[in-house]
Amino acid sequence: MRVVLVGAGGMGKAWLATILADPAVELAGVVDLDLDVARSALADAGVPDLPVGTDAVELARQTGADAVVNVTVPQAHHPVTTAALFAGYPVLGEKPVAPTVAQALSLVAASEASGKPFVVSQSRRYNAHAELFQAQARALGDLGSLATEFFKAPHFGGFREEMDHVLLVDMAIHQFDLARFLLEAEPVSVYCEEFNPPWSWYAGAASAAAVFEMSSGARYTFTGSWCAPGLETSWNGAWRLSGAAGSATWDGDHDPVVEGAQAGPAADPGEGIAGSLAAFTRFLADGTPLWGEVHDNVLSLAMVEAAVESAATGARVRLDDVLDRAHAQAVADERRDDVLAVLKGWGSARAALRR
């Protein structure tokens, strides 16, 4: 599979190294709005002669690529991915699927209208310990509660220290997505509070607490902070799961610890973005099912949007209401007739996402 990589920033460089290391994938070229950034990423990776460009579709056509990997900033996810899908290229894109659920629904419809797959790389699912934790969750029978504590104190500098809802939008989407994966259930509603401790070095709320009701009846609770020095958790967070047949904890970095019914061994899904890329390659080659197909991924972003809305209003927010409002917004904003026809043809966004 020959791919064009779009976006050569911090995460783009990690993707560049991952693509070069995967024997099933060939890098056709690198696109960035800033050509010097693209050139220097290629030079740093030891492949300075590969083609560069500023337009993904143009470079994909010039180089005869098979697919596009979109690692641009979130604001560029919708335009870059839509253009690639309608030019005939399958797309693997970084999380979040888009900045808003409305744009995410437009991308679901664009994938349907173009007939090309769009997969969101939610790379924290690709983790052997998380896979084992999910197997353990199944062994514990009916599940009552899943909880994540996420406490870290990074000084990123740059956009994160200025953005609104920084913990919920930039970080918690990983844990919310993992909660869907671990519970094998979908979010129904959420109550959330977010706040910024007095010592925070972030402009937006760096701390949050949220309780989700899930479709299985289980509750998922998230508490976290990005300005919590001391006794820091792992980047995956610290997890606790309680089921009818016992309990399990996971520190995010090692195998889970269990008291109760034990699961057998679990398959290794590969690690992080390398696992995500390998799954995408297999999916395109022979249709092997994978995580993150855009229909499936939207609900992870919807959890974030619902939590932010709950924190702003002080009310419990239903996910169906978030999806209905996003659907109406997507219809109002859509500029492509073919995508609009798909959006209008859905009975409801929730029903469309179950496909």
Ligand SMILES: NC(=O)c1ccc[n+]([C@@H]2O[C@H](COP(=O)([O-])OP(=O)(O)OC[C@H]3O[C@@H](n4cnc5c(N)ncnc54)[C@H](O)[C@@H]3O)[C@@H](O)[C@H]2O)c1
């Ligand atoms: N999975 C993870 O753990 C993880 C970690 C970090 C970042 N990310 C995600 O990766 C993505 C990129 O983040 P980053 O930290 O690399 O950002 P960045 O700002 O460092 O780099 C983004 C690059 O995209 C380029 N770009 C922007 N618009 C473009 C367009 N229309 N066409 C071509 N290039 C364009 C910019 O010039 C820039 O070089 C984001 O969606 C972010 O959320 C994921």
